[in-house]
Amino acid sequence: MPVPASYDAIILGAGGAGLMCAAIAAGRGRQVLVIDHAPEPGRKILISGGGxxxxxxxxxxxxxxxSANPHFARSALARYTPQDFLELVAKHRIAWHEKTLGQLFCDGSxxxxxxxxLDECAAGGATIRCNAPIHSVDHADGRFRVSAGEMEAEAPALVVATGGPSIPKLGATGFAYDLARRFGLKVVEPRPALVPLTLGGEEALFRSLSGVAAPVEARCEDAAFREAALFTHKGLSGPAILQVSSYWRHGQAVLIDFLPExxxxxxxxxxxxxxxVRLPALLGERLPAxxxxxxxxxxxIAVxxxxxxxxxxxxAERLLAGWxxxxxxxxxxxxxxxxxxxxSTADLSQQTMEARKLPGLFxxxxxxxxxxxxGGYNFQWAWASGVAAGQAL
Known part of the structure; x- marks a missing residue:
């Protein structure tokens, strides 16, 4: 068996969080290896925000x-803010603009x-290996050993940054959860979020409106979002619906105020x-015909x-305000x-993202x-959590 290459930290996943973590740790002089099964790094970044x-x-x-613990993210988000990331963007002379509701985008690509x-990782000497599917991950004598692609590597620290199963066409899987369970960490049941909702039964009649969008307020439980909703051939989408989908559970209703103003x-x-005036004409002054x-x-009301x-x-007012x-x-x-x-955040340190039960695992x-x-919040969590772990490695 070949002698594995030795590093200070191995990061599984070359997405936003993994690359940020690698850049911070490498910048602190750590020898870092980033492994990803995808052919190139940052695939979710590349498709985000319409490119x-x-x-x-x-x-x-x-x-x-x-989160099951709504306070868990507080520490990391406070220590690495959107302004901190903007300073990094400015350092690399990337032009950007603000869209609605505080969302920041690249002017270019x-x-x-x-x-x-990648430039930040390179500046610190981090090694990045793509096209390297992970064969095995083991832990013994305080060191993690990873077999991936054609390589074997070991380190006292292992960072799990492989994301969740959303967008499987990009190769996303539940690998992180399987690995966490193997090392004794709990997993809060994963479910799709920021996702279109489907309609069935009598409500399927609304599918005839496929392609129609309108500004609404969508509500589910205590969450309410005033943005656009879009009718699709399967049900409901658009920013307002994607937002409430994260809160929605099977059996719950989603209420839509079609005229929130x-x-x-x-x-x-x-x-x-x-x-x-008749109701269709009156509504048509404020909504698509x-x-x-x-x-x-x-x-x-036909009269x-x-x-x-x-x-x-x-x-009619009550219906339109809470359909x-x-x-x-x-x-x-x-x-x-x-x-x-x-x-589960219960098994992690909110300061460092390190597993409480297994030192060296993040x-x-x-x-x-x-x-x-x-609207950019998940990237900010990727940056903030990546920095928190990178500073602890």
Whole structure:
């Protein structure tokens, strides 16, 4: 058996978290090896933000993350902020712009972010090996031994940064969870997040609206998001729906306010001001025509507003302000941008991301039970958790 190459740390996964961790650790003089089975590093980065990478959000804060322990992310996020990442972006002269709701994107290409991370890794002398599927990971006598591709390597520290199972077409798997369980760490049941919802039964009639989008407020449990919703041939999508999907569980309703800007009593006021107008025409002034027609048909007020009783108009207002959908499911990990759940934060240090039960084992990024909102939050967690582990290696 060949003698394994020796390093200070082995990082499994060359995504955002893994590369950031490697850059920080290598910059501190550590000998670092990054291993990934994919043909190139940063594959999720490359497809994010329509190819321009929504690399952070200026509003990143612990309350914008889901976790069994909602306080776990606080320390890492406080120690590495969006402004810290922007300083790195400025150092590499990458032009960027802010879109809605604090979302920051490259002016050019997501490849600039990958190149930046690789340059930072190279500056510290980190070794990156792609096209190296992992055959085995073992631990004995305080050292981790990894067999991957054609190589054997060992180190006193191992960082699990292989992400979750979302977007399997990029090679994503549940490898991190299997490895964590092998080493005695708990795993919070993973499920698709930031994912379109499917509709069945009677609600499938809304599929006729496929391609129609409108600004709404979508709610599920205590979470509410005011962004666009999109009807698809399978159900519901768009930013507002992707956001609430992270909170949604089977059997729960998703409520949509189709007119979040209007004040209560607006229909009765319209009846007084414009008694001859009909509901489809009135809704069509604020919503796409096909959606307005479908909602009016479902509500069932066919007469001019002047001939509609106030109680019917009040009922219509209630429906439009809280239209209840009962999703039959989601489009699964294939269409999910991220994963809710993962390696339990109860088994990790929130300062260093190190496993409490096994010194030298770390978990970062999407592999951990910390999931951000849509809009750059998950990248900020990747950077922050990667830095936390990189500073501890």
């Amino acid at each position: 321009r990478c929504n690399f952070t959000n200026i509003g990143a804060a612990p309350d914008r993350y889901l 997501a490849r600039q972010i990958v190149a930046m991370l 209007v004040a209560p009593g607006w229909l009765r006021e319209a009846k007084r001001q414009r008694p001859r 096909r959606l307005a027609d479908t909602l009016a048909e479902r509500i069932g 001019e507003l002047g001939n509609a009783p106030d109680r019917k108009l009040e009922e 209840s959908f009962a999703p039959s499911g989601t489009e699964g990990f294939a269409k999910a941008e991220v994963t809710v759940g993962g390696i 978990a970062i990024g999407e592999a951990v039970d910390v999931t951000g909102w849509l």
